[in-house]
Amino acid sequence: MKYAFFIGCLIPARELGYEISVRKIMPLFGVELVDMENVNCCAPFSIQSLDYASWLSLAARNLCIAEEMGLDVLTLCNDCYESLLMTNTLLKENKELREKVNSVLATVDKEFKGKIKVKHFIDVLYDDVGVENVKNAVKTPFHGLRVGVQPGCHLTKPKRLHFGERIGIKALDELVKATGVKSVDFERKEACCGGPMRGINDAVALQVAKQKLDGLKNAGVDCIVTVCPFCYLELDLGQLEIKRHLNVEYNIPVVHFAELLKIAMGMPLEDWEIRSHKIPLAKVLEKMKEAK
């Protein structure tokens, strides 16, 4: 299996641990990641809020590059996923819109043809690799560890982009369970982390994150598992800000799912990876060792 790897902006700039984990584990499952060259920003919701044509054209340009490579796209970030998936779906369905966007793309000698699919890293693990294979690759299952899964919004919403189903959350839960942990239900699990509110009204953003963290705390989780780099920032860094501004301390470590899986597959995190987390991982790493 080969995928056009769309890495996005935030992950290669600030969340190297996520990137390096994915690059290490995917080849072990026979998934080859071919880096997309000369791509631009996916055009996330902040850019979509400015101009419709700019969004579609920028996203479509990225899709054209994958079409030229003849490969489906694999994204790690929920925002990239939403932008590319929605553009791909809209342009495939709507001929008039496709022609309009293609007239913009003509300035850079590109044409959207609608030949490829857009997948999230979780889709690929679930559909192509399969939960059984993931389970078999796990060397040290972390029995007894309680985790709260933060799927993020755009893994499954809006439903109509996912054929009316919410497979994403179920898929993520099953994949997380494959590492031997217990995925605990908690209040506000499917709700937004509040991240997109940053810069508009920071106090509300923190309150939205706080509701989620309250749910996680009440469920008694050992750590939070994320797949979206924005949720990760909001829940990890956000805990420090909640402590500073609201004087509430949670101290719940946050790990990317890819990191959890990497550790479970027998590849411990390196020192710098551990240190890149704002909330110390020591407690949860200790529990993982005990689980062996």
Place this chain on the structure above:
Amino acid sequence: MDEAKVGAFPARARADFMHEVANTPRGRGVLLCIQCGRCTNSCPVARTTDEYNPRKLVETVILGLRKEVLLGNLPRYCLSCFTCLDRCPQGGDIGEVMFAIRNLAAKEGNVPEGIIVQAKNLFETGRVVTPTRMALIQRERYGLSKDISIGIDEAQKILKKTSFVELISKKV
């Protein structure tokens, strides 16, 4: 800014503004709204603060209060989490309508500073988040490619063609 155009005129302006939103890409859903409030009940922001209520915001659009809607900050409160898209009994896509409203607000020059920064980053570097020099050094140290390939030239050509630059240089 043209005061006469932005101001609200009851009766006549009412329908005008609603249709202006409806005819903006992603804004169609405003015509389907029956004001049931399910979007508000689903909204993670509305449950957090009384300042924002998506049903009421759509109501102000239907009432034709163009100035209040486009020059205010409230449409930015939508997180685009799309919970309301899944729940609207009318298929009204209120979260999508917010994009239409924000696009119209941008045309009036009403864009938050944070988004201007991202937009400028996008135009100048091809991405909204740019790696710091430290991040590039770290990438090299940890065996990741230091050179993150970006097609700035083509992205700029596209953004010039769509008049994106003029849009972000506007101010209220």
